[in-house]
Amino acid sequence: xxWGLANRLSRIIRPEDGRTVMLAVDHGYFLxxxxxxxxxxxxxxxxxxxxxxxxxxxxxxxTCIPSTVDTPIxxxxxxxxxxxxxxxxxxTIITDIEEVIRLNAAGMALSIxxxxxxQHQTIANLAxxxxxxxxxxxxxxxxxxxxxxxxxDARYLxxxxxxxxxxxxxxxxxxxxxxxxxxxxxxxxxxVVMAGGKKIPEREALEMTYNAMQxxxxxxxxxxxxxxxxxxxxxxxxxxxxxxxxxxxDDAFAVYADEKAKGGAVTATAGGLAxxxxx
Ligand code: 5RP
Numbered sequence: 001x002x003w004g005l006a007n008r009l010s011r012i013i014r015p016e017d018g019r020t021v022m023l024a025v026d027h028g029y030f031l032x033x034x035x036x037x038x039x040x041x042x043x044x045x046x047x048x049x050x051x052x053x054x055x056x057x058x059x060x061x062x063t064c065i066p067s068t069v070d071t072p073i074x075x076x077x078x079x080x081x082x083x084x085x086x087x088x089x090x091x092t093i094i095t096d097i098e099e100v101i102r103l104n105a106a107g108m109a110l111s112i113x114x115x116x117x118x119q120h121q122t123i124a125n126l127a128x129x130x131x132x133x134x135x136x137x138x139x140x141x142x143x144x145x146x147x148x149x150x151x152x153d154a155r156y157l158x159x160x161x162x163x164x165x166x167x168x169x170x171x172x173x174x175x176x177x178x179x180x181x182x183x184x185x186x187x188x189x190x191x192v193v194m195a196g197g198k199k200i201p202e203r204e205a206l207e208m209t210y211n212a213m214q215x216x217x218x219x220x221x222x223x224x225x226x227x228x229x230x231x232x233x234x235x236x237x238x239x240x241x242x243x244x245x246x247x248x249x250d251d252a253f254a255v256y257a258d259e260k261a262k263g264g265a266v267t268a269t270a271g272g273l274a275x276x277x278x279x
């Protein structure tokens with residue numbers, strides 16, 4: 001691994017404990033103005049100091065995030081589709097590598113859709129991006145999005161995660177499943193971070209985070225369960241307490257409840273197009 005790649009990777013996964021709390025706010029790339037992200041400057045900027053990285057598109061970065069924010073950036077570089085298409089797998093690389101460098105990104109994120117109509121295209125996109133990442137020293141996070149009609153279970157997610165790692169991904173982002181999650185983390189030779197999925201009650205989201213960490217995850221790349229919470233800062237602090245502090249679910253929930261009691265900013269609750277989709 002080149003020095004630059006190792007250095008950028010250490011800005012995503014904290015070297016002190018090998019863990020990370022990534023804040024995913026890239027949903028608009030195919031969902032448009034997702035609940036909680038209608039005005040990203042208002043909802044995301046206050047959360048940035050609590051996140052190890054912000055994952056978002058170049059458009060949102062340039063227009064909504066002040067260049068003085070020093071939270072490392074992971075750029076979402078796949079897309080070119082929308083929630084209005086039944087086949088979400090038809091993605092391509094949407095951001096040139098020079099732009100990624102210009103934007104001083106610490107990493108790049110791209111979705112693969114194993115088992116979906118555009119499986120081949122998206123895995124080939126990943127291979128291309130990894131070659132570029134290796135050339136310029138920029139780590140790649142493969143997002144194992146679920147293909148249409150694919151069952152979200154450990155068998156499927158370990159297949160998709162392992163394929164991503166075999167292509168050379170430096171980090172794999174996947175979903176948590178109750179049954180056999182160890183199989184997903186145990187058969188993937190690179191760090192696995194957990195996506196949060198659709199909004200669920202705060203305690204359940206913290207339980208899921210705790211269980212994923214106990215079962216081999218290197219952290220989270222979580223979105224809706226943070227920015228759609230009634231206390232987004234409370235939630236991200238609680239998730240940090242589990243991921244970096246080794247807190248129990250009860251202790252983490254108390255962190256959330258304390259912050260909520262202080263009356264922190266409230267963002268919109270779930271209700272957008274994202275809610276019924278398998279993302
Ligand atoms: C979609 C993504 C999103 O970033 C992802 O779904 C993470 O956010 P959430 O925790 O809301 O699921 O990569 O492909």
